[in-house]
Amino acid sequence: MTELHVPAGSIAGMVFSLVVAWGLPLALLILIRRKQKADMLPFFLGCGSFFLFAMLLEQLMHSLVLLKMGPVSKALSENLWLYALYGGLAAGLFFLGRKSNSEEGQNRKFEKFTERVFCEELESNTVSLHYTLREPEAYGIEHSTVTFGNFTVDGKETQASVENLQEMLKTFLYEKLDVQNRLTYDILEYYLELMADDAEYILYDEPLGLVSGVQTQLPVLLSEYPLTCREDVEIYLELMRTTPEYFESLIDFEKEKSKSGLFMSDAAADQVMEQCTAFMEMGENNYLISTFVERIKQVKELNESEKSEYIQENALALNSYVLPAYGKLKAEVQELKGTGKNEQGLCYIPNGTAYYEQIVREETGSER
Secondary structure, three states, X not given: OOOOOOOHXXXXXXXXXXXXXXXXXXHHHHHHHHHHXXXXXXXXXXXXXXXXXXXXXXXXHHHHHHXXXXXXXXXXXXXXXXXXXXXXXXXXHHXXXXXXXXXHHHHHHHHHHHHHHHHHHHHOOHHHHHHHOOOHHHHOOOOOOOOOOOOOOOHHHHHHHHHHHHHHHHOOOXXXXXXXXXXXXXXXXXXXXXXXXXXXXXXXXXXXXXXXXXXXHHHHHHXXXXXXXXXXXXXXXXXXXXXXXXXXXXXXXXXXXXXXXOOOOHHHHHHHHHHHHHHHOOHHHOHHHHXXXXXXXOOOOOXXXXXXXXXXXXXXXHHHXXXXXXXXXXXXXXXXXXXXXXXXXXXXXXXHHHHHHXXXXXXXXXXX
16 A cells, blocks of 8 residues: 655645744734733634635535536636636625725724714704705605604613614724724714713703793794795695694603603793793784795795795694694693792702703713
8 A cells, every 4th residue: 555645845834824824813913912902802803704704605605606517607617707707706795795894894884874873863853854954865865754853751762772872883893993983983972871871861851941942942943944945845834733743742741740740840830831922922923924924935946826825824834733732832831830849950859960960061071
């Protein structure tokens, strides 16, 4: 029986290849880990990604396409150019799969993620959407529901939503993001931390503030709502018709505050009711009528007859939806008046000092 002898040079070459392929990367990893305290997770993610795409999925595809006898395999084996094209496409396909964890891949994925968060936030409030984006379609926002938004009373629901976003944020490799995306990451991370802390104090908020509350700011926002085309006018009128629904959400929120002993003082309630009354008693001099007339003049695609019809629709929406919503809000505040247990400021309500510190943190960005 003839014995086969492997030359010593071949054995040495194999050992050298093994050391270079495995020993050198591991040695460099240990060195960088010790000197720079680098995170080892990206290294193992890269190894796992390479093994999955190059050693498993790509080889599986080759076995199905090349090794299994059939018309495709035969065509590739008989045509050198077609075989080369297949090889290039296969390499490109699985390279792109591995590329998702590269710097370029991570930045691209992160930018898509933040754009999606941005769009979802705007879609939840038509006024914010209209004031922020001139062409929402450019961001893939089409036919979104017309709404002022709503008031959430469930802190656990808010907390769960924030935690979901935080977990999604953690999936990105921070060290592979560019400078701008790292800044966005830091801001979003800090913002989500604030939102998570806010969930505990969700009923401490007061949407009926005396200076910038809903009852005073809603007419201002509507009176300044830009009208540049027919669609803007239609959305504006639909917004006015959703006012009762929006105020119902606001009233439910105030009722929950009342149950928790966090309703406003009697003096504040009296002032809110006075503000509602003042708006309702403007009559034909209501600025939501006069400002609409001025703004619709700028919509060039409408003829005079159409403008006149829209002016009448605006007056009807004001009298049929907006003013009745204010009337109900006033009545509900009157009903809840007297349930507020604090007349002396935030520090006199349960956890009021902690809530005040949270407000300062939000407004200043300071952790002191």
